[in-house]
Amino acid sequence: MSRSPSLPDRPRLDLDPEMSDAERLSALRQHFERLTEVNRELDDRLTEATDRRDELQSEVDQLKRRNETLKTSSLYIATVEEVTDDGVVIKQHGNNQEVLTDTSPHLESQVEAGDRVAINDSFAIQSVLDDEKDARAQAMEVDASPEVTYDDIGGIDEQVREVREAVEDPLANPEMFEKVGVEPPSGVLLHGPPGTGKTMLAKAVANETDATFIKMAGSELVRKFIGEGSRLVRDLFELAADREPAVIFIDEIDAVASKRTDSKTSGDAEVQRTMMQLLSEMDGFDDRGEIRIMAATNRFDMLDEAILRPGRFDRLIEVPNPDSEGIVKILEIHTREMNVADDVDFEDLAEELEGQSGADIASLTTEAGMYAIRDDRTEVRREDFDDAIEKMRDAEESGTIPGHTDYQY
Template structure:
C-alpha cells in the first residue's frame, strides 16, 4: 500500500512533463504552419497586385483600341467656307465641289462664325468645328515673334536716315494720335537703298525692337516660287499673317529679286515673277487696308525696280543709306570697339581717315580681324598696329575680289 502511494507522484510528474513537451511541439508546429500561411498570403497578395496591374493595362489597351476603332469607322469631315450669316443660320460653300447649303450655327460657335471663316462639316452639313485661317507654312516660318535685340545706339553715322524711318514706321505704331491731331495719314512704306553693308537690315531690326512689334523678315527671292500661282499666294498669306499679328513690321530684303521691271521673254518663269509682283503691288496699295502693318524694303539696285513699285502710295519714302563719311566711320569704330580692351595708342580719328570709302560692315570686319590678331599672339589688348594690319588685310582682299570679278 505504501509503495503504490509512493509511486503516484512520480507518475504524475512524468505525465506533466510529457504533456508540456507535446504542447511545445504543437506550438512549434503551429508557428511553422503560421509562417507558411503568411508566406503564402504574401505570395497571393503579390500575384493579386500583379493581376490588378495587368487588368488595368488591358483596360487601357481596350480603351485605346475603342478610340482607334471609333476614329477609323467614323466618317471623314469636309472643309467649307462661310459665305454669309443671318441670325443663327449660315450659308456655307463646300470645298471641292463648291456645293452651297444653308445650315444652322451651333450655339458654341456663334461668336466665331463670320463670312470668310473656314469650318469643318459632316455629311449632314452640320458645323463640327471652326478651323484657323489657311496660311502657307512657308509664311509662318518667316515670322519672328520676339523683337530683334538691336537698338539705335548700335547704329552709327545714320542719324538722318534713322529719323526718317522712325517718323515713317515707328511713330505710326507707337504714337498714332500725333498723326490724328494733324489730320494726316502716316507714310505707307519705306524703301531703303544703298551699297551693300551700309546698315539697311540693321535699321529695320532696330525699328522693330523699339516699336515692340512683331517682325517678319523675308528675302525677295523667297517669294519667287517654282509653280504657277504659288508666289502670289505666298505674298497674300504673308500680308494676311502680318495683319493678324499687328502691330507688325514686314521687312522685305533684296526686293529687286521680285520687284524688277516687268519683262516677258516667253518663259513661264518670267510670267510667274510678274504675277508675284502684281500681287505684291495689290497688297501694298489695294482695297483692303493694311492697318498697323508697316512695310520696310531694302535693295542694292534701285535702278532695277519697276516704276509702279516706287510710286507714292506704295513706298511714300525712298531713303538712301549712304556710305559713311569720316565722322560716321569714327562713330562706327567706337560702337564696335566699346566692349574691347584697347591700348592707349588706338586713334579712332586716324582709323576713320584711313577707312575712306568702306561700309559699316567692312569696318566691323576690320575690328574683328584685329581681335583675331590679338588672339593669335595670345595678347590682352588691341593695339593700333593690330587695327592697321586688319585694315590692310580687309582692303587687300576686297581689291583681289574686285579684280577677279572683273575677269570672271
C-alpha cells in the same frame, strides 16, 4: 506563327518501399541520368531561344532603321487641287504634274483643296503642311523682339530720324495722324549699297515700337513655283496681321520689282504676278495702323516705277556708306565690348577706311580682335587693326567679298 515544341516532362522518381537498397540505388541513378538529360535538353532549348531572340531583335532593329529612313527620306511638296470621290488630285510643285492619288485614312478628313501637302515617291500624301511649318517658316525670319537699337547704328543719324518719323510715329501714335488728317507714308524704301545698316534700321524700329519684325527676302519670293510667290506675299501680310504690331521688311525687293524685261519667259511672268500681289496687298492696306512696311534694295536703278507710286513705297530713304565721322561712330559701336589699346586712333583709322560699308567696318573690328587673340593678348592694338585692314585689302584685290557676310546681327 509556329509555336515552339512543348517542354520535356519533368522526370518522376518512383520508389517502391518494397525495393531493395540496390534497386533503389539503381532507380535513383536512372532518375539522376534522366534529370541530367532533361537539363541538357532545356539548356539546348534555352540557347536556341536566345539565338532566336537575338535574331528577332536584329530584325526589329533593321525594321526600325528602315522605318526611320522612310520617315526621314525626302518628301515632295504638292498642292491639293481637288478632293474627289475617286481620290485627291494634286499638282506637284516643280514640274506641275497633276496626279490622282490617295490619302491615308487618318488624313482623309483633313485634306482640302488649296492645301499644301508632302507626298512620297509614289505620290501618296504623307502629311498636310500648315502655313507656319511650310512657307512662313522657310521663307520668313520672324523675330518677336529684335535686339538692335538705334544706339547700335552709327553714321546715319539723318536716316534714323527719317525712319522714325515715317515708321515709328504712325505705329506709336496712329491717332495723331488721324487727328491731323495726314496720311503717313505707306511703305518706306531704303536704298543704298550693301551692308550699310538697312536691315538694322528696320529691326531697331521694330524694337523701339515693341513690334514683331518679319523679314522676307525678295529672292525667296522668286525661287518659288507657279503661284507660290503670290501665296507667300499673302502669307506675309496675313502673318503680320496675326502678330500686329508688326514691321514687314522685304529685303532685296528688286528681285520681285525690277523693271519689266523684254523676255516673255514664264519665270518673268511669275515674278510679275508676285509683284502684282505685293502691290495689291499694299493698295488694300490701311495706312494708319499696326503694320508698317519697309523694303530695301541695293539696285534702286532697276526698280519698276509701279512700286514707287503714292500709296506704295512712297517714302524713299537713301542709306549711303558712312563718311569719316560715321566710320568713327561705327568703330566705336563695334569696339564697345573690346579692350582697345591707347595707340588706336579711330579718326586716323577712319581715313584708311574711307568708302567701306558699316558691315566691312564691323567685320574689320572682329578681325582685329582675332589678331589679338592669336597673339595671346586681351588688348587690341593698332597693329591688329593694320593687319585686319591689310587682310581686307587683299580680299578686295583677290575679288573675295570682305567678311561682312559672315558677320550678322
